[in-house]
Amino acid sequence: MKTDPNTYSALGEVAAVNERRTFWVRIVMDLRKAPLTARFGMIIILCYALVAIFAPVLAPYGEAEVFPEPYAPWGSVYIFGTDQIGRDIFSRMIYGARNTVGIAVATTFLAFLIGGVLGLAAAINRSWLDQFLSRSVDVLMAIPSLIFALVLLSIFGSTVTNLIIIIAVLDSTRVFRLTRAVALNVVVMDYVEAARLRGEGLGWIMRREILPNIMPPLIAEFGLRFCFVFLTIAALSFLGVGIQPPTADWGSMVRDNASLIMFAQYDLKVGLTPLLPAAAIAVLTVAINFVVDWFLHKTSGLNDEQ
């Protein structure tokens, strides 16, 4: 594109034109460069997603199907044995992926919707709205969230909808803080001022001018937040106010079979039974963190391995 170097033309100005790559080509390039931990994490997450989607196909028995043999040992009929009332643990593990992960995803999305929108509005508005929202969030964050969730669930009842809404609202406070903080750096840019001068509404400025520029930290936070939500739900289920039976869920499966751990000295496999759902929770959490770490490293611009 170089023209005669001695005459000036705007077209001939040399810009740092990067090779134009399509979205998919870039993703493939990034994946090829991803470290082993991130690949491992992605494979695990993919497996969990597949298990959750195809649960009815994969599970040998139904979610709440009760068999006459409680506390059955590991074997060919019941791969991981049965629980205290005779439900197949392997089937319930598979269905648990669907329930626990599904509810956690829904909760995280809702938390981001609430926290993100309010955070952006506060960052743009900067007036009484910002003060009101920020102080309300401070108040909410001052109360330990697990205890607060316990209290609210006891008041409103432990339905799945209540569970999702309550955890989402409590977790949206952290999303609010992050969104507001990163959006404040973008709000001061001239292009946001230009949009404001043009007369654009709040919705446009949020969605088109600011949101695309704060996506990387939000996506990373989404991963982490998902882990916390997931653990909160598991913890609440373990405490008995989370997902209610007969719906299969890893947190309550740990609680229901916790006493089996005492029999580990007689039969190691039986003792491992309560640890299986716990391990499922742990592996997914670690996998997500691997992926988030890689993503954060990639977008933070700290590429020290050149």
Added chain:
Amino acid sequence: MLSIKGLKIQGFSDEKWHDIINGIDLTLHAGEVLGLIGESGAGKSTLGLAAMGYTQPGCRITEGEIIFDGVDLTKLSDSEKRKFWGNRMTYVAQSAAASFNPARRLIVQTTASTIRAGIKSRQDAYDDAKQLYDVLNLPDPDNIGDRYPHQVSGGQLQRVMTAMAMSPRPDLLVFDEPTTALDVTTQVEVLASMRSIVQEFNTAAIYITHDLAVVAQMADVIKVLRYGSEVEEAPTRQMLTAPQQEYTKSLWSVRALEKPQQEVQASVLSLKGIDASYGAVKVLNNVNIEIPKGSTVAIVGESGSGKSTAARVITGLLPQNSGTVQFDGEYLPPELARRSKEQKRRIQMIYQMADTAMNPRQTVREIIGRPLDFYLGIRGAAQTRRVTDLLEMIELDASFMERLPGELSGGQKQRICIARALAAEPDFIICDEVTSALDQIVQEGILKLLMRLQDELGLTYMFITHDISTVNAIADQVVVMNQGEVVEQGLKTDVFQPPHPDYTALLLSSVPEMDPDWLSNLISKRADAGH
């Protein structure tokens, strides 16, 4: 003293190695000042650092030698080179404010490397620093070193950095655009003190800048760089009077641009008795400005003079405390929110930093297309046609449509911003320092474009700038502002002719000229006037 032969430096970006410096020879004798000029990306900063044997992270020296005092720096390890850095070779960076540690006193930082290298004892180094402060014309040289960086002005900080660089009495001093961030009136003092100190200690220096008039004051020899190669090198006077290469001549010609005077029409915008403040700080005090239709009014002044604030009042971003803004016969509501879409459409703004004025995640089509859709309801194929027209109007073409701002050069970015303003079909455009971040040749292109558009579309410009040669190039009328007040306003020819109010005189006389004797003459003139 220093000789560089066949130097090649490559930089790593976008997963490839690119040539930054492409085989440059350079010799520098003791006591000589070499001026390096060129556009951004010409490799002048990289060469300046390479003269000290340093390359920035992500760069490597592939060929050539850098011989300083008989030693080839390219063959030394970092720890060996560190023995030269900070005592035999020193560096003065562009942004003094970013280069000082805000938590330590100035004199501690001034003398740190001298004391560490064991050149002088602490007491001697402190005494010497005070003397340097005195030579550099800093106020209260005995005590200024006890202050912290935030307690002195930008120009003073730049001079303290020069003192820091001189403290170990280096053999080589590299100045990297040391006055670019300063106002013209401050720049004069800093230049004068830098020059006197280099002369006094007979130090060899490399002075990097893109401002020809500045380099003319400082350098004995000028080297012009472009695309990492040398265009030409000659002693300053010869270079100024008889440049050999076409490229150098074109650099020189930018300053010759001048707009002929136009006749004055009725005013389209008038500010009357405007007072404005940020919180409790008053920034504008009874400002009256008249802007005639179809003309260009340049607002000049130093930073903090309130010229950008005046623009914010006009656009409605900062509602005034009192006074009125009248546009085309009607009074504009002070708050942006109460102005109609039509009022917003007719006043558009172009920003100084095109980088931050465009959303990095939107393509050129979206950036220019949005005002078309928003104000005029032009969508779909009609919008594509109109965007193509606008791109052609700003001398680009439809191939730019899908590019992101990051894929444009500085000048192209500013052109897209102009196109975005034009898309709204405005009557009045505020240009806030639109050319000050650009290279001279690109500046000329943008200024010519703005003038052509004014002729074709009958636009009125309010042009905020601190650069007097830009004013010459584009303005019909000039408003001089200082500390939130209008000092003088009128036709360009009237304002630029004496007699001046004191401030205008100071401002005009501080603008560097292409004459290598300008600084000396100015200083002796001011000294005479002072006595």
